[in-house]
Amino acid sequence: MSKIEELKVKYPGATAWAFGDSPEMADELAGLVIIGKKTASCGSLSSFKNEEESPTIGGYSIILNGQGEPVCVIRTISLRIVRFCDVGEDLARKEGEGDLSLTYWREEHKGFFSREGSYQEDMELVAEEFELVDAV
Structure with missing residues (x-):
């Protein structure tokens, strides 16, 4: 049984996925979760609707590194829709990236969503807040 399968037994209903759009970003963001700096994430509402398995409040996610290996398990504690232009300092800080500023968040996420x-x-985002449950 693979490590992901073992974790799905321990955390029934858990989904497995990686942050970002590159192996390097997946490694970096998973590392921020493990050290407790990243407690939120967001994605476009359009992508959220097209995912086979989307996060649910109270649900577990197995976070993968850039090589597809599990590094931690998180539990979703909040989901909300927010427009890109309405994202505030609080969400930017909880995303844990760069200097934690809204300016940094806007620049990096504009690039991500452009890619x-x-x-x-005014695009709609799904903002997810989570807690670290297990570092594996």
């Missing part, structure tokens, strides 16, 4: 092909200033 995804979904960026618009």
Whole structure:
């Protein structure tokens, strides 16, 4: 049984996925979760709707590194819709990236959503807050 399968037994209903759009980003963001700096994430509402398995409040996610290996398990504690232009300092800080500022968050996420092909200033995002449950 693989480590992911073992974790799915321990955390029934858990999904397995990686942050970001590159192996390097997956490694970096998973590391921020493990040290407690990253407690939130967001994605475009359009991507969220098209996922086979989306996060649910109270649900578990097995976070993978850039090589597809599990590094930790998180539990979703909050989901909400927010427009890109309405994201505030609080969410930017909870995302745990860069200097934790809203300016940094906007620049990096504009690039991310542009690469995804979904960026618009008023686009809707699904903001997820989570807690670290297990570092594996």
